Amino acid sequence: MELWPGAWTALLLLLLLLLSTLWLCSPSAKYLFKMAFYNGWILFLAILAIPLCAVRGRNVENMKILRLLLLHIKYLYGIRVEVRGAQHFPPVQPYVVVSNHQSSLDLLGMMEVLPDRCVPIAKRELLWAGSAGLACWLAGVIFIDRKRTGDAISVMSEVAQTLLTQDLRVWVFPEGTRNHNGSMLPFKRGAFHLAVQAQVPIVPIVMSSYQDFYCKKERRFNTGRCQVRVLPPVPTEGLTPNDVPALADRVRHSMLTIFREISTDGLGGGDCLKKPGGAGEARL
Ligand SMILES: CCCCCCCCCCCCCC(=O)SCCNC(=O)CCNC(=O)[C@H](O)C(C)(C)COP(=O)(O)OP(=O)(O)OC[C@H]1O[C@@H](n2cnc3c(N)ncnc32)[C@H](O)[C@@H]1OP(=O)(O)O
Ligand SMILES: CCCCCCCC/C=C\CCCCCCCC(=O)OC[C@@H](O)COP(=O)(O)O
Helix, strand or coil: CCCCHHHHHHHHHHHHHHHHHHHHHCHHHHHHHHHHHHHHHHHHHHHHHHHHHHCCCCCHHHHHHHHHHHCCHHHHCCEEEEEECHHHCCCCCCCEEEECCCCCCHHHHHHHHCCCCEEEEEEHHHHHCHHHHHHHHHCCCEEECCCCHHHHHHHHHHHHHHHHHCCCEEEECCCCCCCCCCCCCCCCCHHHHHHHHHCCCEEEEEECCCCCCEECCCCEECCEEEEEEECCCECCCCCCHHHHHHHHHHHHHHHHHHHHHHCCCCCCCCCHHHCCCCHHHHHC
16 A cells, blocks of 8 residues: 555654553553563663673673663663662672562662672573573573472572682572562572572662552552662671571561661552552552
């Protein structure tokens, strides 16, 4: 079909008008656009990262490239990230970072404070996320298969060795999955076993609740602010595997206390659908 040249411009303008009306009138549409762009933009940035990282081969130093490429995203989304307590990072030695996991947006806070030679432990499925998976592999991200506990534990034990021999830091989300409902899930113990096996400190990091500006259930995604708080390191010297449950509980308790203190939704990150007067309440 032959179209008058001006018709294409008119069609494009109409489409733009439709999209902006949807954006303005429907918070759900805005949420979907923003999330789609977030993932799409990361896949695009990963395409840029791959050749840059490939020069060095698989190397944790490549994490700096991913970090530099991702740092601007907070500006695109109008999210103010405030870092507190960065002085608590031990200056040279290996350590294990543990942090709460609310959403894939955690990547923004993570990149804000990611120490040198620090690699995240990620679910194996991420390896298959196209260009992002390849970029993660090139940057030395450690992949675990959550369906095979034995394999995951042996990968973690190997990491306990390489942490010391290759002077590494690892970043673990001990909740083991994203927790969109605010608060924190019970902690899995892998990160704590790892720190005790390597006898290295644990550095807890708490990201404040996103519920003021982001809620997956309500499909709400506005601009907002988030605090990333680095807590003092917790030593593990002299601890044995028997001490792991108490250690994990102690660290979780201190993180939960700070999470409630720095989360501004008045509920300490409670479920946004139950927020008094919140949009979700009417639907419940
Ligand atoms: C430009 C492009 C950029 C792209 C983005 C870049 C950045 C990417 C960022 C990506 C970020 C992505 C972020 C993500 O992907 S988050 C998802 C993946 N991460 C995790 O799951 C980490 C947290 N999970 C754990 O630590 C689990 O414990 C593991 C996975 C290890 C096992 O879990 P599982 O559920 O299968 O079993 P279980 O926890 O019930 O444990 C069973 C028993 O074993 C004990 N046990 C555990 N560990 C050890 C050990 N080492 N030595 C000895 N024992 C150990 C444990 O205490 C328990 O015993 P008991 O206590 O009941 O007696
Ligand atoms: C050719 C194949 C194309 C595949 C396209 C896949 C689309 C994926 C798009 C972009 C990747 C963005 C990478 C963001 C990294 C955030 C990691 C993250 O937050 O993982 C979730 C994991 O912690 C817990 O997973 P679950 O909550 O248990 O689930």
